[in-house]
Amino acid sequence: MNIAPANAISVAPTAPGWEVSFNFADGEDIVRPVIGWATVATSRDESGETTTSIEPAFVWLHKVWTETDVREHTPGALRFELRASADAISGAPAPGRRTFHRARGWTLTEPGAAEHCTSNHDRELAGVPACPNLAVWKVVELHDVGATISFWCDEDLPLSLNA
Numbered sequence: 001m002n003i004a005p006a007n008a009i010s011v012a013p014t015a016p017g018w019e020v021s022f023n024f025a026d027g028e029d030i031v032r033p034v035i036g037w038a039t040v041a042t043s044r045d046e047s048g049e050t051t052t053s054i055e056p057a058f059v060w061l062h063k064v065w066t067e068t069d070v071r072e073h074t075p076g077a078l079r080f081e082l083r084a085s086a087d088a089i090s091g092a093p094a095p096g097r098r099t100f101h102r103a104r105g106w107t108l109t110e111p112g113a114a115e116h117c118t119s120n121h122d123r124e125l126a127g128v129p130a131c132p133n134l135a136v137w138k139v140v141e142l143h144d145v146g147a148t149i150s151f152w153c154d155e156d157l158p159l160s161l162n163a
C-alpha cells in the first residue's frame with residue numbers, strides 16, 4: 001500500500017467523553033466531540049516505511065478531520081487540545097494505552113533520527129551512561145488531557161507498559 005504522509009489510514013471508534021478544541025487567531029474556540037482515534041501517516045522514509053501516530057478524529061464543516069488534516073488545509077489553526085469533555089463527569093473509560101513495536105526503531109520528532117530510549121531520562125538522573133540499544137517500542141498513553149508518547153528498547157520496556 002502506497003500511503004502519502006498526512007493521510008489517515010484507519011479510524012477506531014471511541015466511547016463519548018473526549019473533545020478537541022482549537023482556534024484561529026482572533027477567533028473563538030472551536031470545540032468538537034471526538035468520534036474516533038485515527039491512525040495517521042506522519043512521514044515516510046526513502047525505503048517506503050511509513051511512520052504513524054494516533055490522532056483524535058472529529059466532525060467539522062460536515063467532514064471528518066484530524067489535527068494533521070486541519071493543519072494541512074487551514075494553516076492558521078492554533079493550539080490543538082485533546083481533553084475530557086465537560087459532560088463526561090461520570091468518567092468515560094479512557095482509551096488507555098497502545099504499544100507498538102518496530103524492529104527498525106522509530107523516528108517521530110526528528111525525521112531520519114531514531115528516537116532515544118526513554119530510560120535515558122532516569123539514567124541521566126542516576127548518573128549512568130545513556131542506553132545504547134535501539135528503541136523499538138513506542139507506547140502511547142492517553143490521559144484525561146493529552147497524551148504521552150515514550151520509546152523503549154527491549155530491555156528497558158517496563159513490564160507495566162507491555163500490557
Ligand SMILES: [Zn+2]
Pocket residue numbers: 117118119131132133152153154155156
Ligand atoms: Zn533502553
